[in-house]
Amino acid sequence: MIVEEFYLLLVAATVAANCALIGSLLLLRKMVLLGDALSHAMLPGIVVAFAITGSLESAGVLLGASIFGLLAVALIERLAHTRLLEQDAAIGVVFTGLFALGVLGVSYYRSVDLDLDCILFGNIELTPFDLVHWGGLTLGPRAFWVNAATLAGNALLTTLLFKELKVSAFDPEFAHAQGLRPRLLHYLVMIAAAMTCVAAFSSVGAILVVAMLAVPPAAAYLWSRSMARMVVWSVLLGAAIGLVGYPVAYAINCSVAGAIALVSGICLVFAITLAPDRGLLARWWAWRQARLRTHALLLLTHLPSRPPGVALTELRQRLGLSERVFEAAVRYVQQHGLAERHHGRLIATEAAGRELADLPLDPSAQRADEREQAQR
Template identity: 40%
Template sequence: MTYAGWIILTASLVGLTCGLIGVFLILRKMAMMADAISHTVLLGIVVAFLITRELHGSHMLIGAVLAGILTAFLIQWLHSLGVEHHASMGIVFTTLFAIGVILIATSVGNAHLDIQHALMGEITFIPWNTITLPLIGQIPEATALLGLAFVIVLFFIIAFYKEWKITSFDPKLAASLGIPVVAMHYLFMSLVSVTTVASFDAVGAIMVVAMLITPAAAAYLWTDKLSGMLVLSGSFGVIAAVTGYYIAAWIDTSISGSMAFATGLIFLVSFICAPKHGMVGRLIRPAEVV
């Protein structure tokens, strides 16, 4: 595959995986949790590096997942103490992210961990860092990790589809039916963390947030069915990745930034043109008879 092909494939996997998991963030009214976890995983990555002194390996994923779960736990704990939910998100994610930034500045040294990399990623370097897989051959390490993250997310969505649906729309009903709502919540936070850290090195925090929230928000305007929303959101993520790459090539600018911008364009088109919830649809729909 060509250099550009690997970049587009990797970004498309980001868009597809984030698009799927973002649907449940939107439905659970937890969109800003994506912003929180995409920043606090930095602390888990830094702590994992300080313990092992290695920049690659499963310990990075474990550290990020634990940081994501810690974020969810602290937010829920503060909320249970009477702090408004969005305020607790802001408190936790800014504090944990700041700790990660301080550790990078004071303890990491010459390792390739920096704030610019954390925010914007290094997607242009992806094709050069390869691994060899049986039956497949050499592929970029980031592409392999994102492929694994996609398989994990897809497996859990399919395996617990009914549980995700009920807990997203009516947690009280789910609890009355014997569904472990708290366990499902932390499993979901783990999936968000896995998705975030798999995407983090390639595209940075800004694009992770854009891909987690905007395609799902756009899909929400087109359909009221969960299955349709999942398909649309994943598709919008892939379209944004491909479109963003060619926008960046056209005007010679940041690839990750252009892909995040493309998600905004998709939402704008959806906001205007969606047949049921879009502006045009609301204008041309006959007035309901009272």
């Protein structure tokens, strides 16, 4: 039993890391929904393979799915390239059309009852029971090896072409001018995505894949400032979510894929609120600091630099600030050594003069100053 659980965790972590890697490339190209589209677009390939081989467990199904995955990618790319419609609309048109063809194919070959949900997608709970044997040895679940192989391929692609991928994702025109081939790279990423999706769908099911393509890269995007860090964080976070998902599913007794999607959603909530620089809290804090500083500087402009200074109550009335805001501003100027307090009256220090001089308070006044200086 323990071995099976270990296998399941292994598969979950591998698939999640693999999807998170490709997902971060897709995120930067604004194509996150490609995963969802591919999960539907592959159906006709599976039906054709089934019609030819008569079984759903052959390598033919993988091949058929790959061919139609690549076909979908090529159609989307061609369609978007005509600029006749937006990229997301192209995705929508292509995957619904291919899926409909697939469903018609299923109902045409009604010889077996094909449950759409089951033929399309594997089930992560079953992966520990489909093992690879070599000689007398058991080498672990097949899903692990399939996804580990694609992970290795994707990792190789990403490391070898990292610089090219980065430039072409952020600035395709510049990449083109530098002699790179941004369209070729775009195709490469989409092909890698298609192959990853085929490998992952057939072993763990679509919903887990779509969640792992979208969420860990998004969280990593919020959390990091460079693309290299984003990719690494995304892979690590994906693997971690994959590992946490199973215990959660076990605890609340539900589907592992659903639990993983749920856990990733919770992670994203954390990332959106807590991420440094780009998180809600960080941005709220930065906004508050900026407001406080603005109030403090406003206060300084009303402050005489010679005794007896100005009484606090008078100053507050003059500025028209609320008591709380005003006190915060007074604290700010005192802490930064911009003003001193003597017997309830506030006097600006020399530092205040320097601070205000650096500040383009009134653009027209500043221009007047410059003109004056120029005349001298």
